[in-house]
Amino acid sequence: MLYREAGQFKASYAEDQQIFAIRQDRIAVGALLVFAFVVVPLVANQYWLSAILTPLLIFALAAIGLNILTGYAGQLSLGTAAFMAVGAFAAYNFVLRVPGIPILVAFVLAGICAALVGILFGLPSLRIKGFYLAVATLAAQFFVVWALTKFGWFSNNSSSGVISAQKIEILGYTVDTPAGKYLFTLTIVAVLALAAKNLVRSSTGRAWMAVRDMDVAASVIGIRLMQTKLSAFAISSAYCGVAGALYAFAYLGTVEPEGFNLDMSFRVLFMVIIGGVGSILGSFLGAAFIVLLPIFLNTAAPLIEHGLGLQMPPGFMSNLELIVFGALIVFFLAVEPHGLARLWQIGKEKLRLWPFPH
Amino acid sequence: MSFFFEVLIGGLLSGVMYSLVALGFVLIYKASGVFNFAQGAMVFFAALTFVGFLEMGVWFWFAFALTLGAMVVLGLATERIVLRPLVNQPQISLFMATIGLTFVLEGLAQLLWGSQPHGLDIGIQDEPLGWISDATGMNISKFDLAAAGIAAALVTSLALFFSRTRIGRALRAVADDHQAALAVGIPLQQIWGIVWTVAGFVALVAGMLWGARNGVQFALTFLALKALPVLILGGFESIPGAIVGGLIIGASEKLAEVYLGPYVGGGIEGWFPYVLALLFLLVRPEGLFGEKHIDRV
Amino acid sequence: MTATTRRAGDVILKLDNISLSFGGVKALTDISFDVREHEVRAIIGPNGAGKSSMLNVINGVYHPQAGTITFRGEVRRDMNPHRAAASGIARTFQNIALFRGMSVLDNIMTGRNLKMKAHFLEQAIWFGRARREELEHRAKVEEIIDFLEIQHIRKTPVGRLPYGLQKRVELARALAAEPSMLLLDEPMAGMNVEEKQDMCRFVLDVNEQYGTTIVLIEHDMGVVMDISDRVVVLDYGKKIGDGTPDEVRSNKTVIDAYLGVAH
Ligand SMILES: Nc1ncnc2c1ncn2[C@@H]1O[C@H](COP(=O)(O)OP(=O)(O)OP(=O)(O)O)[C@@H](O)[C@H]1O
Ligand SMILES: [Mg+2]
Numbered sequence: 001m002l003y004r005e006a007g008q009f010k011a012s013y014a015e016d017q018q019i020f021a022i023r024q025d026r027i028a029v030g031a032l033l034v035f036a037f038v039v040v041p042l043v044a045n046q047y048w049l050s051a052i053l054t055p056l057l058i059f060a061l062a063a064i065g066l067n068i069l070t071g072y073a074g075q076l077s078l079g080t081a082a083f084m085a086v087g088a089f090a091a092y093n094f095v096l097r098v099p100g101i102p103i104l105v106a107f108v109l110a111g112i113c114a115a116l117v118g119i120l121f122g123l124p125s126l127r128i129k130g131f132y133l134a135v136a137t138l139a140a141q142f143f144v145v146w147a148l149t150k151f152g153w154f155s156n157n158s159s160s161g162v163i164s165a166q167k168i169e170i171l172g173y174t175v176d177t178p179a180g181k182y183l184f185t186l187t188i189v190a191v192l193a194l195a196a197k198n199l200v201r202s203s204t205g206r207a208w209m210a211v212r213d214m215d216v217a218a219s220v221i222g223i224r225l226m227q228t229k230l231s232a233f234a235i236s237s238a239y240c241g242v243a244g245a246l247y248a249f250a251y252l253g254t255v256e257p258e259g260f261n262l263d264m265s266f267r268v269l270f271m272v273i274i275g276g277v278g279s280i281l282g283s284f285l286g287a288a289f290i291v292l293l294p295i296f297l298n299t300a301a302p303l304i305e306h307g308l309g310l311q312m313p314p315g316f317m318s319n320l321e322l323i324v325f326g327a328l329i330v331f332f333l334a335v336e337p338h339g340l341a342r343l344w345q346i347g348k349e350k351l352r353l354w355p356f357p358h
Numbered sequence: 359m360s361f362f363f364e365v366l367i368g369g370l371l372s373g374v375m376y377s378l379v380a381l382g383f384v385l386i387y388k389a390s391g392v393f394n395f396a397q398g399a400m401v402f403f404a405a406l407t408f409v410g411f412l413e414m415g416v417w418f419w420f421a422f423a424l425t426l427g428a429m430v431v432l433g434l435a436t437e438r439i440v441l442r443p444l445v446n447q448p449q450i451s452l453f454m455a456t457i458g459l460t461f462v463l464e465g466l467a468q469l470l471w472g473s474q475p476h477g478l479d480i481g482i483q484d485e486p487l488g489w490i491s492d493a494t495g496m497n498i499s500k501f502d503l504a505a506a507g508i509a510a511a512l513v514t515s516l517a518l519f520f521s522r523t524r525i526g527r528a529l530r531a532v533a534d535d536h537q538a539a540l541a542v543g544i545p546l547q548q549i550w551g552i553v554w555t556v557a558g559f560v561a562l563v564a565g566m567l568w569g570a571r572n573g574v575q576f577a578l579t580f581l582a583l584k585a586l587p588v589l590i591l592g593g594f595e596s597i598p599g600a601i602v603g604g605l606i607i608g609a610s611e612k613l614a615e616v617y618l619g620p621y622v623g624g625g626i627e628g629w630f631p632y633v634l635a636l637l638f639l640l641v642r643p644e645g646l647f648g649e650k651h652i653d654r655v
Numbered sequence: 656m657t658a659t660t661r662r663a664g665d666v667i668l669k670l671d672n673i674s675l676s677f678g679g680v681k682a683l684t685d686i687s688f689d690v691r692e693h694e695v696r697a698i699i700g701p702n703g704a705g706k707s708s709m710l711n712v713i714n715g716v717y718h719p720q721a722g723t724i725t726f727r728g729e730v731r732r733d734m735n736p737h738r739a740a741a742s743g744i745a746r747t748f749q750n751i752a753l754f755r756g757m758s759v760l761d762n763i764m765t766g767r768n769l770k771m772k773a774h775f776l777e778q779a780i781w782f783g784r785a786r787r788e789e790l791e792h793r794a795k796v797e798e799i800i801d802f803l804e805i806q807h808i809r810k811t812p813v814g815r816l817p818y819g820l821q822k823r824v825e826l827a828r829a830l831a832a833e834p835s836m837l838l839l840d841e842p843m844a845g846m847n848v849e850e851k852q853d854m855c856r857f858v859l860d861v862n863e864q865y866g867t868t869i870v871l872i873e874h875d876m877g878v879v880m881d882i883s884d885r886v887v888v889l890d891y892g893k894k895i896g897d898g899t900p901d902e903v904r905s906n907k908t909v910i911d912a913y914l915g916v917a918h
Contacts, residue, residue, distance in 0.1 A: 013793040014786075076450055124636055127643040131393045131453045135586045136639065139632035150623040195779040202778035202785055203764075203771040206757070210765050213754035216655045220714055221832065222740030222769035231775065266457065273454060278756065315473045322465030329458025333451050334443035652677065655707070655716055655748055
């Protein structure tokens with residue numbers, strides 16, 4: 001009976017329109033934020049902070065980006081990693097070439113660069129839909145990686161386009177510990193996630209969903225299809241761009257264009273499908289799932305090997321991972337198209353009725 | 359000039375092989391409305407399985423038959439496990455499901471046969487044809503020519519299959535209108551089974567040809583992706599479109615690489631077909647052979 | 656109340672010599688008619704007559720090959736959907752065209768999109784104008800929800816609603832734009848008698864309370880004759896009748912078309 005909204009009446013539309021309309025949810029989210037911002041940096045070890053939590057947050061941000069485009073605006077993209085690459089390389093170049101530029105400004109500009117590239121490759125969406133568009137976004141994927149590799153300017157003429165991201169400096173303070181980078185990432189991701197949530201519950205988001213669900217009806221309401229689709233491409237790519245910049249600056253440090261390959265694009269797509277198409281929360285759940293699953297498999301493998309006295313052939317785990325990912329995708333599409341986010345919601349509904357199911 | 363033609367012909371011939379992969383897409387799309395992203399993975403799976411059997415010492419044709427059998431089982435299983443539960447879902451969900459299938463197939467193939475690349479010898483050498491070189495000074499690969507011949511034969515027989523046989527006609531009926539086909543008693547599931555089998559066969563042939571040329575390795579899956587721009591050019595529903603699209607992509611990417619590549623640092627083959635297809639879409643969104651249509655409301 | 660007592664103003668929409676074809680199919684051939692402010696104008700005709708195509712021409716979804724459209728004095732070759740919406744034309748569809756992934760409330764809110772002016776950056780931080788707008792428009796939408804008596808399904812995803820209610824939500828979405836002209840494509844098709852009565856009442860109420868001009872396609876002759884001021888009859892893309900319900904009812908060509916006399 002702890003999770004109950006009974007007695008909480010909404011006296012105004014403002015209250016009804018809150019992101020978390022139920023008091024218990026607000027408390028839970030507050031607690032989660034305190035946990036993430038205060039407890040985790042204190043208790044988590046270096047491995048968890050820099051090898052799991054930081055990339056998890058970064059991928060969640062990329063998944064939010066793709067979710068805006070695919071989940072909300074209905075435009076399937078297979079080029080997510082390319083937009084991340086644009087963000088990473090743009091941020092690197094801004095810091096490199098503009099002396100004294102604050103890192104956050106560089107990130108914002110990186111997002112804008114990614115948005116511009118997104119708009120460019122989004123142009124075909126005005127004339128084509130569905131998997132035609134998906135194929136068109138592959139053009140972005142291959143072209144961007146090629147261009148970043150081929151033109152030395154982007155990587156300050158390093159071999160095969162490898163760049164080493166500069167140090168993160170904020171107000172003269174260098175962020176170089178795992179906990180610092182984690183907090184830096186967390187702050188950006190939390191702010192952008194909130195912004196995304198606000199966008200999708202306002203007229204911009206409704207226009208995206210309208211175009212996704214029934215484009216003719218949307219246009220008859222007066223929604224401009226071109227502007228709406230391109231805004232989705234732009235904002236989605238900006239999110240991916242910032243995620244890419246974080247990937248380089250806060251996670252790996254050294255990246256190359258080839259690292260942002262089609263496989264990475266698929267990975268983010270899987271996060272969206274498994275987490276929940278058209279859900280900001282789902283983007284986090286999906287990212288967590290896809291980041292944690294391989295770690296889980298790799299931890300479980302030696303135990304199983306040991307337990308059964310077997311020797312697994314080399315590459316077994318990575319191939320098994322492919323199969324598990326693929327099978328999960330099919331499973332979720334068939335059984336729960338709204339992904340983990342929906343399961344979470346169902347769980348909450350159950351809890352709301354518990355312990356009296358009627 | 360003869361160099362230009364050499365590049366052009368080389369491109370056209372490799373284009374035929376793109377057509378071959380694209381054909382698998384078209385078959386499945388026509389019959390079930392599914393854009394099967396996994397076609398490339400099927401090519402890889404087939405090639406790897408075939409090589410695997412060969413390396414176990416199985417006789418060539420027997421290995422061929424075994425692999426074909428595996429592809430049939432795979433096709434039927436896909437129909438059963440992937441497509442049937444997703445029936446009536448939006449096309450885009452089916453498309454994403456086939457991306458999932460792609461991962462399953464790639465993982466499964468390597469789990470069964472290992473991840474290392476294999477050579478494949480199907481008895482035709484990749485060397486210039488002597489008499490053409492002598493007569494014209496152009497180097498045209500014997501292998502490319504043979505592969506193109508095989509692909510052409512396959513395409514022709516498929517075209518005949520669709521226009522002359524009862525099953526073929528039923529297939530076309532299904533492609534035109536699922537509901538109507540069901541209404542006149544065409545067993546949809548059986549048809550889908552057949553289509554996936556044929557697509558598996560096409561994948562096997564494509565896998566053998568590509569594998570013999572470039573080695574059987576993971577990179578095959580990327581080659582197969584090149585079939586996608588082919589489809590955009592030719593339209594998803596048109597067999598002639600797949601063929602012409604393949605030729606255009608094959609020829610233009612080679613010509614672009616040779617004549618444009620040097621100005622921009624080379625390596626443009628990787629993206630040129632996509633960008634070409636994209637530009638083409640801006641001009642003619644319905645594809646080469648598609649018909650313009652206005653959404654009904 | 657009867658149709659004749661309603662005020663009808665000046666002509667606000669005039670279609671002249673509209674012809675539209677798809678490939679070889681001639682959907683509309685040389686059609687001219689007008690619509691007066693505040694009236695209920697019906698378009699009737701057998702299946703495939705071109706009624707829906709006519710509405711699609713009026714609000715710019717289809718572009719006719721010939722003819723002109725004059726709306727509030729502006730003469731145009733064709734409309735485009737955005738301009739039509741911006742000049743106050745709203746619309747429902749023959750086959751329900753709701754946004755299936757959204758709730759009833761969001762569907763109706765979307766109907767007011769054109770009126771929302773906040774920049775996306777303001778919306779992202781949910782501050783100032785963005786927040787204010789969201790509340791103001793919500794209040795307006797609630798009025799419409801009350802008007803159409805759909806309070807109880809406010810938060811329901813539209814996909815889960817029965818057909819009759821979906822049609823009502825679609826009307827709500829169109830009304831949310833506070834249109835001066837409402838195009839309704841078979842708003843009562845597939846409804847039972849009771850639902851039809853409700854819908855008729857809503858349509859007439861809208862017309863009376865807000866003075867909204869209504870262009871209505873409907874197959875149910877009883878309804879058409881009851882609520883419309885003037886009727887256009889189409890058959891095979893041609894106009895075969897135009898006038899008050901009584902005039903149309905006694906028109907020989909119209910009777911023949913409906914009784915299936917050979918052409
Ligand atoms: N987008 C389109 N593409 C091709 N043909 C079309 C299109 N829209 C309408 N048509 C054709 O135009 C003709 C008129 O169709 P329309 O939908 O306007 O008829 P209708 O009077 O609304 O019929 P119904 O009562 O069945 O709704 C029909 O022959 C139809 O097939
Ligand atoms: Mg109609």
